[in-house]
Amino acid sequence: MEITEKSVLEAAAEYLIPVPLRLPVVVKGEGVMVEDINGKKYLDFAAGPGVMPLGYSHPEIVEVARNQVGVLTQCPGNALNVQVVELARKLAQISPAGLKRSFFCNSGAEAVDAAVKLAKRHSAKNGKTALGVVALEHGFHGRLALSLSLTGMTSRKKGLSAYASFPGVHHIMAPYCYRCPLSYPSCDLYCAQSLERFFYTQIPADGIAAFICEPLMGVGGVIVPQKEYLPKIKEICQRYGVLLIFDEIFAGFGRTGKMFASEHSGVIPDIMAVAKAIGGGLPLGGIVATEEVGKAFEADDHYTTFGPNNVMALATGLKVIEIIEKENLAQNAAKVGEYLLSELKRLEEEHMFVGDVRGRGLFIGVEIVKDRKSKTPDPELTKRLKQGLQERGILTSITGNYANVVRLTPPLTIKQSHVDQVIDALRGTIKGL
Numbered sequence: 001m002e003i004t005e006k007s008v009l010e011a012a013a014e015y016l017i018p019v020p021l022r023l024p025v026v027v028k029g030e031g032v033m034v035e036d037i038n039g040k041k042y043l044d045f046a047a048g049p050g051v052m053p054l055g056y057s058h059p060e061i062v063e064v065a066r067n068q069v070g071v072l073t074q075c076p077g078n079a080l081n082v083q084v085v086e087l088a089r090k091l092a093q094i095s096p097a098g099l100k101r102s103f104f105c106n107s108g109a110e111a112v113d114a115a116v117k118l119a120k121r122h123s124a125k126n127g128k129t130a131l132g133v134v135a136l137e138h139g140f141h142g143r144l145a146l147s148l149s150l151t152g153m154t155s156r157k158k159g160l161s162a163y164a165s166f167p168g169v170h171h172i173m174a175p176y177c178y179r180c181p182l183s184y185p186s187c188d189l190y191c192a193q194s195l196e197r198f199f200y201t202q203i204p205a206d207g208i209a210a211f212i213c214e215p216l217m218g219v220g221g222v223i224v225p226q227k228e229y230l231p232k233i234k235e236i237c238q239r240y241g242v243l244l245i246f247d248e249i250f251a252g253f254g255r256t257g258k259m260f261a262s263e264h265s266g267v268i269p270d271i272m273a274v275a276k277a278i279g280g281g282l283p284l285g286g287i288v289a290t291e292e293v294g295k296a297f298e299a300d301d302h303y304t305t306f307g308p309n310n311v312m313a314l315a316t317g318l319k320v321i322e323i324i325e326k327e328n329l330a331q332n333a334a335k336v337g338e339y340l341l342s343e344l345k346r347l348e349e350e351h352m353f354v355g356d357v358r359g360r361g362l363f364i365g366v367e368i369v370k371d372r373k374s375k376t377p378d379p380e381l382t383k384r385l386k387q388g389l390q391e392r393g394i395l396t397s398i399t400g401n402y403a404n405v406v407r408l409t410p411p412l413t414i415k416q417s418h419v420d421q422v423i424d425a426l427r428g429t430i431k432g433l
């Protein structure tokens with residue numbers, strides 16, 4: 001049977017547990033381009049999403065993966081391997097000061113789970129009995145039970161009841177300035193202060209193990225907090241003895257123009273969760289914790305078969321970090337990202353339906369609204385924009401609680417000429433709307 005776009009779509013509809021049946025059907029990738037089953041090429045401005053920092057088929061990644069597959073892919077469960085130790089050492093070197101002890105797993109949701117479990121274990125060892133967790137509205141942490149409970153987007157929780165709303169998980173307001181009735185700076189960071197208010201109005205701080213947030217919120221709509229937000233949150237956490245977890249799963253490894261997004265604020269968490277980019281296309285996640293918090297787990301308190309033993313992914317992860325450093329990809333993300341943001345800001349001035357353009361480095365969102373005054377989300381127009389870009393050979397993704405943010409997260413290797421291509425395609429799409 002000949003495999004065509006139509007046959008793949010039909011088989012997906014018949015045999016897969018329903019997933020969005022989205023075209024294109026991609027068959028290969030090289031650099032910042034992917035190719036579909038019909039031979040059409042696309043510039044990938046979604047990158048996975050956020051999974052391919054080096055683009056596709058980077059020769060050094062191909063070489064490491066090829067070599068490793070012929071030597072050792074999985075380490076016997078009770079044995080150590082070199083790669084796990086070397087990757088942990090490397091993470092300790094590049095992470096914000098003081099983050100040192102790592103654990104590895106397969107995905108972002110697993111990394112978040114490990115981070116929260118570690119925080120709870122540490123809090124219990126330090127005498128807390130109730131072990132709640134506070135997260136943010138509009139935050140996204142994954143789609144398994146705990147990570148979905150932490151997620152502040154009901155669009156992802158439909159019909160799941162307690163599976164997606166664990167007891168002991170709470171949400172406070174997000175630093176989402178565009179949709180906040182107060183204005184910055186006269187708001188005096190009402191959003192950050194809501195953590196302290198929470199301790200007085202809902203659960204006392206001695207019943208909370210940790211506060212978790214993304215230093216730059218991705219799936220919730222590319223929400224960038226004001227510069228004083230994270231320092232204020234850290235100060236409150238420290239004052240009340242609550243651990244701080246940063247979810248850098250999307251923002252980490254150079255995407256925002258620094259190795260980790262928290263570096264823009266200078267705030268160091270107690271635990272950092274990572275995934276996506278570190279695997280360079282292979283499944284890999286992990287956490288890095290301070291010496292003190294990391295040691296709250298005793299040997300065998302936490303484990304997963306394919307995490308610390310998946311030598312293929314660990315070897316690739318080490319190489320991904322080396323290349324991000326060697327090729328100065330965080331700096332490239334900062335430079336090209338600034339250009340992309342400034343070109344998109346021009347569109348914001350020209351078109352009433354572009355409500356807000358925001359982001360940092362190569363982590364950018366364009367919020368689409370019916371008009372700038374009402375700020376009513378326009379998910380239909382957002383879909384048409386994405387579709388128009390795709391017809392012009394540019395892949396992006398749609399995100400946000402109201403499905404009205406076009407998200408641009410290309411590989412960190414893109415050049416200014418790729419941005420020009422995207423802006424031309426956007427202008428062409430807008431003209432044809």
Ligand SMILES: Cc1ncc(COP(=O)(O)O)c(C=O)c1O
Binds near residue numbers: 142249276
């Ligand atoms: C910030 C953040 N945390 C967690 C996750 C979940 O990662 P995974 O899909 O690998 O489970 C995602 C995925 O998009 C994410 O963006």
